[in-house]
Amino acid sequence: MEGMTGASKASNRPQATRPDPSEHAPYYGKYIALVPDGDILATLETQASGTGRLLAGLTEQQAAHRYASDKWSVKEVIGHIADSERIFAYRALRIARGDQTPIEGFEQDDYVRAAQFDRLSIADLVAEFAAVRQATLRLFESLSVDAWTRRGVANNNEVSVRALAYMIAGHELHHRQILSKRYAVE
Helix, strand or coil, X not given: CCCCCHHHHHHXXXXXXXXXXXXXXXXXXXXXXXCCXXXXXXXXXXXXHHHHHHHHCCCHHHHCXXXXXXXXXXXXXXXXXHHHHHHHHHHHHHHHCCCCCXXXXXXXXXXXXXXXXHHCCHHHHHXXXXXXXXXXXXXXXXXXXXXXXXXXXXXXXXXXXXXXXXXXXXXXXXXXXXXXHHHCCC
């Protein structure tokens, strides 16, 4: 952030420990388990550039590929990652600010259908993902140390801000693995 020194930025960093299972619904454990140990913000930053490089070389034909007729295209996967990150970051914002109002869930398939990601270019989707990730990073970098452990309710489950950061990273890693294994995006 402009005007923020490295020392003050570092003081807002969460502890490098992953969230306790009590900080998230069991379903999200599979995503959190994919995240390497270390500074979660550094992981999020590194992921953004890695995913951008991975997708930047795709042609429109490759980005429109579906490995089965009832599965999402590569473009839809990228759009889904960006939409989910927006939602998880929104949840983190509300909980970090002390909002105790339960936050509703969302139906990912409905979002993908309504978004019509296939009408967008792969370059636009990659740029959108990069912008979303930058906004996510700025949000998490701005949080006070105590905000990281605040908990709220999202989709009828208790969740901490720290867990949401790991869920964002793990969700992206999960879908990158699918892109590699099922779509041959390398």
